[in-house]
Each structure stands twice: as C-alpha cells, then as structure tokens.
Amino acid sequence: MIKRKTGEIQLNQIEGCVFIVTYGRSGSTLLQRIMQTIPGMCFRGENSGTLEMLYRSAVRASETRNEFGQWKLPPDRPWHGADLIIPQHYSAALAQVFINQIINPGPKQRWIGFKEIRYDTLDDELSSFLDWIVETFPNSYFLFNTRNHEDVANSAWWAQRDRDKVMTLLEKLDKRFELYNRKRPDRSFINTYEQLTENPQSIEPFFRKMGVHYNGKKILKIMQDQLIH
Numbered sequence: 001m002i003k004r005k006t007g008e009i010q011l012n013q014i015e016g017c018v019f020i021v022t023y024g025r026s027g028s029t030l031l032q033r034i035m036q037t038i039p040g041m042c043f044r045g046e047n048s049g050t051l052e053m054l055y056r057s058a059v060r061a062s063e064t065r066n067e068f069g070q071w072k073l074p075p076d077r078p079w080h081g082a083d084l085i086i087p088q089h090y091s092a093a094l095a096q097v098f099i100n101q102i103i104n105p106g107p108k109q110r111w112i113g114f115k116e117i118r119y120d121t122l123d124d125e126l127s128s129f130l131d132w133i134v135e136t137f138p139n140s141y142f143l144f145n146t147r148n149h150e151d152v153a154n155s156a157w158w159a160q161r162d163r164d165k166v167m168t169l170l171e172k173l174d175k176r177f178e179l180y181n182r183k184r185p186d187r188s189f190i191n192t193y194e195q196l197t198e199n200p201q202s203i204e205p206f207f208r209k210m211g212v213h214y215n216g217k218k219i220l221k222i223m224q225d226q227l228i229h
C-alpha cells in the first residue's frame with residue numbers, strides 16, 4: 001500500500017508552474033531532469049494526458065452554466081441547479097486536486113510541473129487548453145520542445161507507423177507550438193533538442209523568463225548522463 005503525505009499544498013501557495021509541451025522521442029525526459037534542478041521544484045513525468053480530461057470537464061461545466069444557468073430554474077426543470085455552477089471555482093478545484101493527487105509535491109516545494117507528449121488529441125483546441133492552464137494555474141509557463149522530424153520518425157514506436165502520417169502530425173504540432181509562442185511570448189519558450197544538446201546554455205533564457213536559478217554545472221552533468229530508456 002502506498003503511503004500518501006498527510007498535508008496538501010494550496011493553490012495560492014504555488015509560486016509557479018512549468019509545462020513541457022511536446023511529442024514522443026523529442027528529448028522531453030532530458031528536459032524533465034533539467035527542470036528538476038530548479039530550487040523548490042517538484043517536476044514529474046507524463047500522466048497520460050490527465051490534465052486534458054480535467055480541461056474538458058471544465059469546458060462542459062462552463063458551457064452548462066452559460067447556456068442553461070443564466071436564470072434560476074425550478075426543481076422540475078432538466079437543468080435545475082445550473083445557475084449555481086461557478087466555472088472559475090470549479091477549474092480552481094480541479095487544479096487543486098491535480099496538484100495534490102497527480103503532481104503530489106512535498107511540503108517545501110513551491111514550483112510544480114510535468115512533461116506530456118500526448119497533445120495530438122487536442123487538434124485546434126490546443127491554444128484554448130493552454131489558455132485555460134494560464135487562467136487556472138498560478139504563474140504558468142510552457143516549454144515547447146521540438147526535434148528534427150526525420151530523427152523522431154525513425155525512433156522507437158514512430159518507426160512502426162505510417163511515415164507520411166507521422167511527418168504530417170509532427171509538422172502540425174510544431175506549427176501550433178510556434179503559433180502559441182507568438183501569442184504568449186511572455187509565457188512560453190521554444191526549445192529544440194538539437195540546440196540544447198549542442199549548447200545547454202541555450203535554455204537559460206527560459207529560466208530567466210521564469211525568474212529562477214539556472215544551475216549550469218548541474219545541467220551540464222545531466223547532459224553527460226546516458227538515459228536508461
């Protein structure tokens with residue numbers, strides 16, 4: 001039986017959140033380890049797109065309130081109680097649960113984050129999803145990670161898929177990453193695997209944007225380690 005911690009971190013205690021947004025075999029686990037060098041950071045791995053499901057729940061709640069909760073409905077009406085839904089409060093509650101049950105930070109950790117590679121299911125909703133994160137999670141930043149498409153397509157499970165479809169998907173995702181980075185340059189940064197491996201200092205501007213310490217020695221050591229997977 002897994003023993004859980006007894007205390008919970010409240011949403012207003014979080015100093016900031018970091019989300020690595022990418023696709024598989026792009027070097028995201030390397031970035032995960034680099035983010036773990038930030039003082040006070042609790043940075044986790046993938047969670048199978050759990051946050052996307054919470055976002056979709058928040059959207060449904062907001063749609064219910066906006067469409068059927070503009071007035072108080074009597075108990076015999078199908079949408080009775082819809083006027084009591086407060087979308088912002090519901091989103092905040094979802095974020096609270098996600099932080100404590102999925103990220104599960106320690107009592108002294110005030111930065112949280114995770115990396116995820118499952119964004120192809122969002123299609124044109126990616127921008128709205130990221131906007132919801134900014135509105136819901138305190139002081140949020142996105143690190144978009146890309147890699148040469150040929151190298152990705154030839155790696156691991158990608159090589160077993162239809163090559164044309166893989167290349168189309170990667171191009172589509174990179175374009176959406178770029179569009180959001182243009183939309184919110186204050187909250188996002190685009191990293192390339194090639195640039196990072198050639199010069200680890202290339203990611204330092206992202207640390208500066210967040211206002212956190214860049215530990216060059218620790219990061220250089222991480223870059224020299226061979227990942228098991």
